Amino acid sequence: MNKVLLGLLLGALLGAIDGGTAWFTPSVRAQLAGIIVGSTIKGLIAGMAAGFFARKVNSVPLGILFGLGVGALLAFIVAYMQHGYYLEIILPGSIVGMIVGYATQRYGMTPAPTR
Amino acid sequence: MRHLSDKALTRLRAGEKFPDLSGTRYQLIGQIARGGMGVVYAAEDETLQRRVALKVLEVPGAEGELASRLMREARVLARLEHPGIVPVHDVGTLADGRVFYTMKFVEGQRLDEYLDTVESIPDKLRIFLRVCDPVAFAHARGVLHRDIKPANIMVGSFGEVLVMDWGLAKIVAPTGGIPQVADATLYESAQPVSAENDETQVSVTTGHGTVLGTPGYMSPEQARGEVESLDGRSDIFTLGALLRFMLIERSPRGSVPRLDKSLEAICAKASAEQPVFRYATVQDLALDVSRYLDGLAVVAHRESIFEKAMRLYRRYRFFILLIATYLLMRLILLLVLKR
Numbered sequence: 467m468n469k470v471l472l473g474l475l476l477g478a479l480l481g482a483i484d485g486g487t488a489w490f491t492p493s494v495r496a497q498l499a500g501i502i503v504g505s506t507i508k509g510l511i512a513g514m515a516a517g518f519f520a521r522k523v524n525s526v527p528l529g530i531l532f533g534l535g536v537g538a539l540l541a542f543i544v545a546y547m548q549h550g551y552y553l554e555i556i557l558p559g560s561i562v563g564m565i566v567g568y569a570t571q572r573y574g575m576t577p578a579p580t581r
Numbered sequence: 582m583r584h585l586s587d588k589a590l591t592r593l594r595a596g597e598k599f600p601d602l603s604g605t606r607y608q609l610i611g612q613i614a615r616g617g618m619g620v621v622y623a624a625e626d627e628t629l630q631r632r633v634a635l636k637v638l639e640v641p642g643a644e645g646e647l648a649s650r651l652m653r654e655a656r657v658l659a660r661l662e663h664p665g666i667v668p669v670h671d672v673g674t675l676a677d678g679r680v681f682y683t684m685k686f687v688e689g690q691r692l693d694e695y696l697d698t699v700e701s702i703p704d705k706l707r708i709f710l711r712v713c714d715p716v717a718f719a720h721a722r723g724v725l726h727r728d729i730k731p732a733n734i735m736v737g738s739f740g741e742v743l744v745m746d747w748g749l750a751k752i753v754a755p756t757g758g759i760p761q762v763a764d765a766t767l768y769e770s771a772q773p774v775s776a777e778n779d780e781t782q783v784s785v786t787t788g789h790g791t792v793l794g795t796p797g798y799m800s801p802e803q804a805r806g807e808v809e810s811l812d813g814r815s816d817i818f819t820l821g822a823l824l825r826f827m828l829i830e831r832s833p834r835g836s837v838p839r840l841d842k843s844l845e846a847i848c849a850k851a852s853a854e855q856p857v858f859r860y861a862t863v864q865d866l867a868l869d870v871s872r873y874l875d876g877l878a879v880v881a882h883r884e885s886i887f888e889k890a891m892r893l894y895r896r897y898r899f900f901i902l903l904i905a906t907y908l909l910m911r912l913i914l915l916l917v918l919k920r
Binding site: 487490491553554557558561562564565568569572 | 899900904906907910911914915918
C-alpha cells in the first residue's frame with residue numbers, strides 16, 4: 467500500500483472514529499451524522515497531505531510535526547465554522563494528525579522513481 | 582676486535598627472523614600478526630605503490646605440507662571474491678624457499694576489540710549478519726571456513742566486516758545449500774600445526790583425522806575429528822558460538838546483558854550439539870537474526886501469547902502510545918468538560 471492511500475484510509479478511519487465520539491457530548495448528539503461526515507473528510511484531507519509529505523520527506527519527527535500542524539489547522543477551521551468547541555475539536559484533531567503523520571512515515575511504500 | 586652490544590645482537594636476531602623479500606616487488610614494513618601456520622607482515626608493493634599484507638610460512642621450503650597448505654589457502658581465497666573476504670593479490674616463493682602470498686592490507690580492528698565500542702544489541706546483530714554474508718557465500722562456493730572466531734574477523738575503518746584466515750578452510754561440494762565434504766583427505770594428511778604460535782588454536786590427531794580449530798568455537802564433530810561428516814552446519818555451530826560471544830561475553834564495561842528468549846534460542850539452535858538440530862544453512866541463521874531485528878517472530882523460538890504481545894508492543898510502541906494518548910485525551914475531555 468502506498469503512503470498516500472495509507473494516509474487516506476487511516477485518516478478517514480480515525481476521522482470517523484473521532485467524529486463518532488461526539489455521541490458522548492449530548493448537546494451535539496443530534497448533529498452526529500454531520501459531525502462524522504465532516505470529521506471523516508477532515509481526516510481524509512489530513513491523511514492525504516501527510517501521505518504526500520511522507521513521499522517527499524523521509525523523517526519521522528518531521529512527519530509527526532507536519533501531521534500535527536495539518537490536523538490542528540483543519541480542526542481549527544472546523545471549530546471556527548462551529549463557533550465553539552475549540553478544545554474538543556482541535557486537541558483530538560491534532561493528535562489524529564500526529565498519528566497519521568507518524569504512520570505514513572513508518573509504513574506504506576514510496577513509489578519507485580520514474581525515468 | 583670490537584664486540585657487538587647485546588642490544589645490537591637482539592636487533593640482528595630479530596632482523597634474521599624477518600623474511601628476505603629481495604627479488605620480489607615488496608618492501609617489508611613490519612610484522613602484523615602471527616598465526617599457527619605463518620606470519621603476516623605489512624609490506625609495500627613497490628610496483629603498484631600500495632600497502633599489502635604479506636603472509637609467509639615460518640618454515641623454509643616450498644615442498645612441505647605447510648607450504649602446500651598456504652598455497653591452498655591462497656587459492657581458496659582467490660576463488661572467493663566477496664566484499665567480506667580479503668582478496669589475494671599475488672603468490673610466490675621467497676629467496677629462501679618460503680611460500681608467501683599477498684592480500685589486501687586491512688586497516689581496522691579485530692572483532693573482539695571492536696565490540697568494546699559497540700553497546701547496542703541491534704548493532705551487534707547487524708555486524709553478525711555481515712559476518713554471515715561471506716560465510717554463506719563461501720558455503721555456496723563449496724568452502725568451509727572451520728575457524729570462525731573473533732580474532733579472525735576484522736572490522737575496517739569504514740565499518741566493513743572481513744572474515745580472515747582461511748588457513749583451515751576445507752573444499753567441499755555444495756549440495757542443496759549444505760556444503761558436504763567432497764575431498765575428506767584434502768587437509769587430513771597435513772602435519773599438526775604447532776599450538777605455540779597461537780594459543781587459541783589446537784591441533785590434535787585423532788583416529789579419524791587431524792583436529793584443527795579453536796576450542797569453544799569448533800563444532801563437536803570437528804572437535805572429534807569426524808572430517809567425513811563435516812558440512813556447512815559445522816560453521817553454523819561456530820557462528821552460533823560467535824553470536825553468543827558477541828552478545829554476552831563481549832559487553833562494554835563488563836556488564837552481562839540478559840538476552841531475551843528469542844536471541845537465546847537462536848544461539849542455542851545454531852550451536853546445537855547435533856547438526857540435525859541446527860539451522861540448515863547460514864542464510865537460515867541470518868534470516869532468523871534479521872527477523873529478530875525486524876521485530877518478527879523467530880523460527881528458533883515458539884513464543885507464548887504474552888511474549889508475542891510484548892514483541893508487538895515493542896515493534897509498534899510509538900504507534901500504540903499515540904493511540905493511547907488520543908484515547909486518554911478523549912477520556913479526559915469527556916470527564917472534565919462534560920458537555
